[in-house]
Amino acid sequence: MTTVTADAPARKSVIAFARHINIAVIVFIVLYACVGFLQPSYLEPTGFMNFLRRSAPLAILAMGQLFVLIVGGFDLSMSALVTLTVIGGSMLANNDPANTWWTIAALYGIGLAVGGLNGVIVSFLRVPSIIATLGMLLCVDGTAMMWSGGSPRGYLPDNFRAFGRLVLHDVPVVGTFPIAVGVLIVATSLAWWALHVTVFGHRIFAVGDNPRAAELAGVPVSATRIVAFVISALSAVTGGIMLGGFGGVSVGVGTGLALQAIAACVIGGVQLLGGRGSVVGAVAGALSLLALFTLLNLVGLPQPLKDTAQGLILISAVASGALRLRRAG
Amino acid sequence: MTAIASLRRQPRRAPPIPLLLLVGSLLLYGGIALWTGQTSQLETEGLVGLLQRMVALGTVSLGQTFVILAGSIDLSVANLISVAAVAASYIMQGEPEKILPAVVLVLSISVAVGLINGMIVAKLGVNPLIATLGVGLILQGLLSASFTDFAGSVPASFQVLAYGALGPVPYSVLGLFGLAFIGWWVLRATRFGAHLYAVGGNAEGARLAGVRTDRIIIQTHVICSVLAGVTGLYLASRLRSGAPWVGRDGVYDLESIAVVVIGGTLLAGGRGGVWGTLAGVLLFASLDAAFNMLGVPSFPKLALRGAIVILAVAAYAVRGKEHVA
Numbered sequence: 001m002t003t004v005t006a007d008a009p010a011r012k013s014v015i016a017f018a019r020h021i022n023i024a025v026i027v028f029i030v031l032y033a034c035v036g037f038l039q040p041s042y043l044e045p046t047g048f049m050n051f052l053r054r055s056a057p058l059a060i061l062a063m064g065q066l067f068v069l070i071v072g073g074f075d076l077s078m079s080a081l082v083t084l085t086v087i088g089g090s091m092l093a094n095n096d097p098a099n100t101w102w103t104i105a106a107l108y109g110i111g112l113a114v115g116g117l118n119g120v121i122v123s124f125l126r127v128p129s130i131i132a133t134l135g136m137l138l139c140v141d142g143t144a145m146m147w148s149g150g151s152p153r154g155y156l157p158d159n160f161r162a163f164g165r166l167v168l169h170d171v172p173v174v175g176t177f178p179i180a181v182g183v184l185i186v187a188t189s190l191a192w193w194a195l196h197v198t199v200f201g202h203r204i205f206a207v208g209d210n211p212r213a214a215e216l217a218g219v220p221v222s223a224t225r226i227v228a229f230v231i232s233a234l235s236a237v238t239g240g241i242m243l244g245g246f247g248g249v250s251v252g253v254g255t256g257l258a259l260q261a262i263a264a265c266v267i268g269g270v271q272l273l274g275g276r277g278s279v280v281g282a283v284a285g286a287l288s289l290l291a292l293f294t295l296l297n298l299v300g301l302p303q304p305l306k307d308t309a310q311g312l313i314l315i316s317a318v319a320s321g322a323l324r325l326r327r328a329g
Numbered sequence: 330m331t332a333i334a335s336l337r338r339q340p341r342r343a344p345p346i347p348l349l350l351l352v353g354s355l356l357l358y359g360g361i362a363l364w365t366g367q368t369s370q371l372e373t374e375g376l377v378g379l380l381q382r383m384v385a386l387g388t389v390s391l392g393q394t395f396v397i398l399a400g401s402i403d404l405s406v407a408n409l410i411s412v413a414a415v416a417a418s419y420i421m422q423g424e425p426e427k428i429l430p431a432v433v434l435v436l437s438i439s440v441a442v443g444l445i446n447g448m449i450v451a452k453l454g455v456n457p458l459i460a461t462l463g464v465g466l467i468l469q470g471l472l473s474a475s476f477t478d479f480a481g482s483v484p485a486s487f488q489v490l491a492y493g494a495l496g497p498v499p500y501s502v503l504g505l506f507g508l509a510f511i512g513w514w515v516l517r518a519t520r521f522g523a524h525l526y527a528v529g530g531n532a533e534g535a536r537l538a539g540v541r542t543d544r545i546i547i548q549t550h551v552i553c554s555v556l557a558g559v560t561g562l563y564l565a566s567r568l569r570s571g572a573p574w575v576g577r578d579g580v581y582d583l584e585s586i587a588v589v590v591i592g593g594t595l596l597a598g599g600r601g602g603v604w605g606t607l608a609g610v611l612l613f614a615s616l617d618a619a620f621n622m623l624g625v626p627s628f629p630k631l632a633l634r635g636a637i638v639i640l641a642v643a644a645y646a647v648r649g650k651e652h653v654a
Binding site: 074121124125126127128130131132134135136137138139140141142143145146150259262266272273302303304305306307308309310311312314315318319322323 | 449453454455456458459460462463464465466467468469470471472473474583586587590596626628629630631632633634635636637638639642643646647
């Protein structure tokens with residue numbers, strides 16, 4: 001530290017670098033350190049990989065939600081789509097591993113339709129996305145229940161469940177490598193590329209920042225919005241496929257996930273009502289949330305207090321962001 | 330609607346949404362009753378039943394109307410309703426002399442939650458969706474950690490709130506319309522009401538004109554939370570006991586917002602009123618009753634309800650020129 005303090009320009013660049021680190025990354029490291037302190041096995045590669053595996057679905061959902069939040073909307077229908085994916089997966093696959101691949105294709109087709117419909121309702125019928133995706137949540141939930149008759153039976157074939165469950169052993173460096181972590185890495189790279197590199201990504205930010213200005217600048221506002229909702233829905237299907245591998249088929253798998261995804265984004269510094277956010281923030285936010293839940297579990301707090309902790313962290317994350325903005329003028 | 334007309338002169342007459350909804354709901358209800366041959370639904374008892382369906386959602390939605398008019402929103406109402414219902418029945422334990430302390434406590438909790446919501450929104454500058462969502466999560470977590478099932482019970486004398494009636498009309502229905510009338514009067518005739526519309530229409534403009542915007546926002550949140558608390562008391566009285574899931578099961582947070590928007594109140598604030606909201610509640614109650622008469626099973630009912638929310642809002646939002654997201 002002393003050498004750095006002595007060298008003024010170097011110190012400046014360190015501070016500049018620190019400013020660019022997303023606050024959620026720091027939050028995550030602190031929380032995970034607490035988890036590791038209480039339960040050292042989390043610090044071993046296997047423990048960390050397992051943690052990542054459990055966080056993967058939420059992180060993927062958060063990245064999908066991120067696109068919609070940046071264009072200035074919300075996607076509350078995500079939770080229902082996760083449920084529909086798990087229930088629909090078990091109905092379509094019908095316990096036969098041979099059906100897995102076209103089942104997954106069909107599920108993505110459903111996701112495409114739901115996301116497209118969300119986008120069209122918001123863009124062309126001009127229904128605020130909170131109402132539109134809430135209505136969609138009821139529709140999709142109702143459909144999932146109708147499909148399964150209210151009490152889903154059966155289970156998903158093993159090769160379907162592999163995405164959430166399968167762990168490769170004897171991998172160099174990390175030892176074990178869950179498939180889910182691979183999916184997470186691929187999804188993160190894709191999302192990062194789409195949002196921060198492509199023209200489409202710039203349009204997402206432009207539309208969220210000022211839709212009127214974006215329109216005048218020639219950005220296809222409606223199309224950009226619709227694609228954002230489609231990405232969100234596809235991420236929900238991906239998350240659903242992974243969650244289907246974790247546990248059994250139930251009607252409650254998706255409950256609360258849309259709000260958790262929004263919370264993850266907010267912790268990651270995404271500005272609600274549009275215009276600001278990053279993939280790194282969304283993923284780090286999701287990991288922070290999961291680390292917090294793990295920590296509460298280790299401390300032995302009753303399960304429902306998870307909600308309370310989530311509420312507190314949500315408000316404090318946004319409040320600190322708002323205060324920073326106010327101070328910056 | 331008159332409240333709006335007096336505040337701003339509109340060049341093109343907006344369609345009277347409350348009236349349209351009222352006529353539409355009654356046509357729907359009456360048409361289905363005649364079509365299915367259940368004419369008893371059109372007699373006094375059936376119509377009173379229809380009005381009774383409005384009470385719980387109507388009471389929350391009145392509060393939600395105030396908050397949305399001020400440009401804020403409240404997602405914590407469903408959780409607060411659960412807290413109120415459980416607290417009321419847990420304290421009463423079936424004893425009539427505990428009614429007063431229970432009611433006082435529930436209303437104090439509600440005022441406190443409203444103050445907290447309002448302070449976080451107005452003073453900390455947190456987006457109201459996140460602020461009230463967070464407060465709702467905090468409440469639900471605390472409640473579910475302490476109670477897992479129906480807690481306590483409500484004495485018979487308290488059940489009068491839900492089951493007592495003046496002639497054919499239940500007290501609860503009279504109460505709802507009484508509250509709506511007070512709400513209408515507050516919005517139309519008081520300085521607070523005028524300031525509320527000003528803050529919702531243009532918060533910065535209102536502040537520069539000398540309106541204490543923070544105070545208005547906090548006050549509307551307190552009003553909303555108190556009405557949610559009253560809804561919790563009503564549900565405890567109706568169910569004879571409170572459970573930690575009564576609010577969430579009723580989806581009161583999302584439905585109250587949907588009803589307010591269907592009733593013609595702008596989600597961004599500044600325009601709308603109480604009667605539109607009540608008409609929206611009537612539409613939901615008529616739909617519920619119509620589905621029951623048609624014997625629609627509960628899952629398709631859920632899906633249809635979602636589609637109707639979207640279409641009802643789209644019906645007039647589609648003409649707008651502004652960007653929504």
